[in-house]
Amino acid sequence: MTGLRVTSVTTSYGRGGRVLDGLDLTVEEGELAAVLGPSGCGKTTLLRVIAGFLRPDAGEIAVGGRTVGGPGVHLPPERRGIGIVAQEGALFPHLNVVRNVAFGLRGLPRAERGRRAAELLELVGLGGYGDRMPHELSGGQQQRVALARALAPRPALVLLDEPFSALDSSLRAGLRADVRTALRAAGATALLVTHDQEEALSTADRVAVIRAGTVAQSGTPRELYERPADPWVAAFVGEAVLLPATATAGASHAGTALGRIQLTAPAGTTTGTVVLRPEQLRLTDTADAAPGRVTEVRYHGHDTLVLLELASLPEPVPVRTPGPPTVRPGDTTGLTVTGPALFHSAPAPASDADPV
Ligand SMILES: Nc1ncnc2c1ncn2[C@@H]1O[C@H](COP(=O)(O)OP(=O)(O)OP(=O)(O)O)[C@@H](O)[C@H]1O
Numbered sequence: 001m002t003g004l005r006v007t008s009v010t011t012s013y014g015r016g017g018r019v020l021d022g023l024d025l026t027v028e029e030g031e032l033a034a035v036l037g038p039s040g041c042g043k044t045t046l047l048r049v050i051a052g053f054l055r056p057d058a059g060e061i062a063v064g065g066r067t068v069g070g071p072g073v074h075l076p077p078e079r080r081g082i083g084i085v086a087q088e089g090a091l092f093p094h095l096n097v098v099r100n101v102a103f104g105l106r107g108l109p110r111a112e113r114g115r116r117a118a119e120l121l122e123l124v125g126l127g128g129y130g131d132r133m134p135h136e137l138s139g140g141q142q143q144r145v146a147l148a149r150a151l152a153p154r155p156a157l158v159l160l161d162e163p164f165s166a167l168d169s170s171l172r173a174g175l176r177a178d179v180r181t182a183l184r185a186a187g188a189t190a191l192l193v194t195h196d197q198e199e200a201l202s203t204a205d206r207v208a209v210i211r212a213g214t215v216a217q218s219g220t221p222r223e224l225y226e227r228p229a230d231p232w233v234a235a236f237v238g239e240a241v242l243l244p245a246t247a248t249a250g251a252s253h254a255g256t257a258l259g260r261i262q263l264t265a266p267a268g269t270t271t272g273t274v275v276l277r278p279e280q281l282r283l284t285d286t287a288d289a290a291p292g293r294v295t296e297v298r299y300h301g302h303d304t305l306v307l308l309e310l311a312s313l314p315e316p317v318p319v320r321t322p323g324p325p326t327v328r329p330g331d332t333t334g335l336t337v338t339g340p341a342l343f344h345s346a347p348a349p350a351s352d353a354d355p356v
Pocket residue numbers: 013016019037038039040041042043044045046195
């Protein structure tokens with residue numbers, strides 16, 4: 001059975017243009033999917049449509065195989081079998097933790113409610129916290145309680161709206177992993193909205209990249225990183241260096257400012273864009289390297305980002321090198337490419353998808 005199916009959903013606000021434009025999205029049962037996209041692409045709007053807070057102009061929403069919204073159907077949010085985790089916990093401040101978690105279980109006998117709430121608190125790692133009030137918890141603990149509350153009534157779908165955005169980055173990675181584990185253990189189907197590509201890639205089984213109200217590409221994190229549908233997706237999902245390229249149709253190499261680059265598949269057109277990932281770029285002084293000048297060195301502890309200016313390119317190329325810096329601004333060094341690269345017939349986007 002499919003956990004969530006969104007079919008051809010179109011939405012606009014008042015007289016504004018379309019915010020969602022014939023959007024399709026499928027999440028299999030038990031899957032954790034992420035919706036990833038730049039600010040204003042329609043992520044929150046999609047969430048509101050799925051939850052039932054907003055009625056779409058057209059299209060259909062099915063949750064756990066049941067149509068909850070569509071032509072002539074608009075179930076209210078509380079009848080959709082959906083649990084929601086908001087950006088900042090949104091716990092009831094006057095109820096203790098266990099009563100917050102038990103809130104959605106009002107139809108159950110009292111003993112059963114307490115048992116289920118305790119079970120969920122164990123699942124999110126807060127076994128001993130039932131008597132605390134929300135203000136006695138850290139931000140990360142509040143989000144765990146919010147997840148327990150959302151999961152308690154065994155919803156067909158859990159929606160998570162940027163649930164880690166208010167937390168310190170040091171807390172975020174650990175909480176992401178724990179949320180993923182808890183969702184798995186509960187067997188829940190979940191949709192996580194985020195604008196953080198690292199979060200989407202590291203947390204979700206499937207990622208749908210939204211651009212201007214439609215899904216630009218949906219796939220596993222690996223599919224998106226290794227086979228992005230176009231240069232825009234390539235630059236949005238992970239770091240990428242996009243180079244204008246020329247090729248003979250069907251050729252296995254393309255010409256670029258960094259020299260001849262081997263392609264993963266024969267080129268379909270004579271002009272296009274080569275997509276390089278940072279791990280394919282090496283600083284070296286060998287004779288075949290493209291010569292450049294270091295303009296900036298950013299040390300990140302585990303690695304160093306070097307910006308290298310090449311005579312043939314308008315923008316410096318970012319190169320990630322392991323460990324501490326081996327070059328300084330002003331040094332001249334060469335750049336080589338290892339391994340084959342993707343070739344796209346589309347030109348590189350001008351725009352907001354800065355690869356650095
Ligand atoms: N209530 C509203 N009335 C009119 N326009 C709206 C309303 N809410 C959102 N919009 C517009 O719809 C578009 C999509 O907004 P939405 O909040 O869904 O984007 P988003 O991808 O969630 O962005 P962000 O990552 O910044 O939260 C934006 O252009 C926004 O200005």
